Amino acid sequence: MTLELLTPAEMAEADRLAIAAGPFDGIGLMRNAGWAVATVVLARFPGARRVHVLAGPGNNGGDGYVVAKILQESGVAVSLWASGPPRTGSDAALAADDCPVPTKPLAEFEAGPGDVVVDTLYGAGLSKPLASDAARAVALVAAKGLPVVAVDLPSGISGDSGAVLGCAFAATVTITFARRKPGHLLLPGRDLCGELIVADIGIAPAVVEALAVKTFENRPALWRRSFPSPAVDTHKYRRGHVGVFSGGASSTGAARLSALAAARSGAGAVTVLSPGDAMQANAAHLTAIMLRQVDELADLHGFLADRRPSAFVLGPGFGVGDRARAFTLAVLASGSGAGSGVEGLVLDADGITSFRDEPGQLFAAAARPGAPALVLTPHEGEFARLFPAIAEDDSLSKLGKARAAAAAAHAVVIYKGADTVIASFDGRAAINANGAPWLATAGSGDVLAGIVAGLIAQGMPAFEAACAGVWLHAEAGSRFGPGLIAEDLPGALPPMLRDLFSLPPQSRSDCRPGP
Numbered sequence: 001m002t003l004e005l006l007t008p009a010e011m012a013e014a015d016r017l018a019i020a021a022g023p024f025d026g027i028g029l030m031r032n033a034g035w036a037v038a039t040v041v042l043a044r045f046p047g048a049r050r051v052h053v054l055a056g057p058g059n060n061g062g063d064g065y066v067v068a069k070i071l072q073e074s075g076v077a078v079s080l081w082a083s084g085p086p087r088t089g090s091d092a093a094l095a096a097d098d099c100p101v102p103t104k105p106l107a108e109f110e111a112g113p114g115d116v117v118v119d120t121l122y123g124a125g126l127s128k129p130l131a132s133d134a135a136r137a138v139a140l141v142a143a144k145g146l147p148v149v150a151v152d153l154p155s156g157i158s159g160d161s162g163a164v165l166g167c168a169f170a171a172t173v174t175i176t177f178a179r180r181k182p183g184h185l186l187l188p189g190r191d192l193c194g195e196l197i198v199a200d201i202g203i204a205p206a207v208v209e210a211l212a213v214k215t216f217e218n219r220p221a222l223w224r225r226s227f228p229s230p231a232v233d234t235h236k237y238r239r240g241h242v243g244v245f246s247g248g249a250s251s252t253g254a255a256r257l258s259a260l261a262a263a264r265s266g267a268g269a270v271t272v273l274s275p276g277d278a279m280q281a282n283a284a285h286l287t288a289i290m291l292r293q294v295d296e297l298a299d300l301h302g303f304l305a306d307r308r309p310s311a312f313v314l315g316p317g318f319g320v321g322d323r324a325r326a327f328t329l330a331v332l333a334s335g336s337g338a339g340s341g342v343e344g345l346v347l348d349a350d351g352i353t354s355f356r357d358e359p360g361q362l363f364a365a366a367a368r369p370g371a372p373a374l375v376l377t378p379h380e381g382e383f384a385r386l387f388p389a390i391a392e393d394d395s396l397s398k399l400g401k402a403r404a405a406a407a408a409a410h411a412v413v414i415y416k417g418a419d420t421v422i423a424s425f426d427g428r429a430a431i432n433a434n435g436a437p438w439l440a441t442a443g444s445g446d447v448l449a450g451i452v453a454g455l456i457a458q459g460m461p462a463f464e465a466a467c468a469g470v471w472l473h474a475e476a477g478s479r480f481g482p483g484l485i486a487e488d489l490p491g492a493l494p495p496m497l498r499d500l501f502s503l504p505p506q507s508r509s510d511c512r513p514g515p
């Protein structure tokens with residue numbers, strides 16, 4: 001399955017470009033779409049007592065007229081319920097003219113046990129909550145528990161955001177065309193699509209390439225070409241060195257979890273940077289991971305000069321306040337431009353919250369030319385602390401929010417949740433879909449921060465490292481399953497890394513670089 005996700009506006013442009021390029025005109029594409037849907041209905045529901053096609057006023061409804069005609073000609077009992085006539089001159093009007101099945105008003109829609117519903121009310125063009133006739137149909141179908149085959153999107157779901165506008169069908173299977181849309185992966189849309197099928201309706205890959213899409217599903221093909229694989233003659237410092245800031249004596253575990261994850265992700269060396277009062281607690285629990293006392297900024301500068309670390313994690317268990325801000329700004333003031341070779345800082349948890357009152361200070365430090373890449377890993381609450389105006393903007397999807405935050409912060413933002421979005425200030429974004437509920441466990445975020453820092457330390461660019469970290473973390477959780485605690489995650493990484501290293505090289509075209 002391809003990685004690009006097309007917004008409804010991009011999909012409309014793809015339709016337009018494909019029609020201009022040929023060989024299919026608008027009604028030709030619509031016929032191809034209708035055939036793809038009818039084929040699924042016939043294959044999945046051969047015993048359907050009756051198929052009810054619900055047709056809206058736009059081209060999504062147009063697909064419905066094609067489906068109704070094909071099914072009737074195939075000997076299926078079909079009812080066609082329309083919410084209104086298609087616009088004169090549209091492709092949908094051509095499809096309706098060619099459809100022999102009589103229409104009945106959607107407001108009178110009735111169905112019984114054994115029936116199947118084909119939802120072609122609204123697709124990419126949904127612009128407002130479902131009107132009463134459509135909302136009644138949604139409620140009736142849900143009450144009777146009828147299977148729904150949704151065309152393009154379950155009606156009521158925004159293709160841009162995955163949000164439900166008013167109410168929406170919960171589909172058994174959804175057939176979309178050419179490429180998936182963000183609303184197929186963002187929640188709650190993802191859950192309401194059921195099984196998702198992408199049908200080829202004759203839109204050439206060159207048409208999609210011409211759109212220069214910047215939104216992707218987060219899968220290994222997006223970042224595998226930049227995934228670090230150690231050379232045979234490497235030594236530990238060439239595989240990167242991660243510094244992880246530890247909290248005080250009573251909160252050291254989170255940093256150690258991050259450190260272990262950084263080491264398991266392949267970093268050659270990892271050092272826990274501990275305040276003096278926590279040295280004993282840390283020393284008692286560390287073996288392969290190094291330990292260094294860092295109380296003051298001068299200690300940090302000493303570490304930077306002596307050990308040439310390439311990435312840092314600050315936040316897990318660290319505590320909120322001046323100290324977090326000072327260390328963060330000191331790390332961001334270093335970086336390759338200053339000759340230190342620090343490639344990135346993953347700012348998590350308390351590190352994020354510490355800049356609640358002065359986010360501009362953080363953003364300016366990240367925007368300095370030559371500064372290490374900044375990766376922010378907020379969950380919803382932390383996101384609202386650092387980006388209150390963006391968080392409150394209801395016109396933005398989770399994808400839009402992550403993108404706006406990344407641009408404002410000059411950072412890579414990992415906006416966590418069951419549908420984690422990774423966005424870069426260069427405009428690229430990816431939606432993650434391999435997560436599992438088991439990941440919602442204490443310390444899980446500390447592990448994610450460590451993996452991302454470990455990958456950056458090995459030379460992976462920050463956006464790719466963030467995407468790879470999110471995917472590996474989610475995959476580890478999914479494979480481990482019930483009973484998972486955060487301590488299990490680092491140990492679950494090696495088999496997945498082995499799988500990644502054994503995959504054949506893949507093409508460079510999977511991930512389009514930013515501008």
Ligand SMILES: NC(=O)C1=CN([C@@H]2O[C@H](COP(=O)(O)OP(=O)(O)OC[C@H]3O[C@@H](n4cnc5c(N)ncnc54)[C@H](O)[C@@H]3O)[C@@H](O)[C@H]2O)[C@@H](O)CC1
Nearest residue numbers: 026029030058059060122123124125126127128129130152
């Ligand atoms: N030739 C083409 O352009 C093709 C279009 N295709 C289909 O066309 C769909 C997109 O068609 P459209 O852009 O016409 O969009 P839709 O068919 O999704 O709906 C758009 C129409 O419904 C109205 N509308 C939106 N939300 C409403 C609501 N809640 N209540 C009442 N009216 C509402 C809009 O004002 C507009 O008139 C795709 O989802 C896909 O199924 C496919 O057949 C492929 C070819």
Ligand SMILES: [K+]
Nearest residue numbers: 119122153155
């Ligand atoms: K639909």
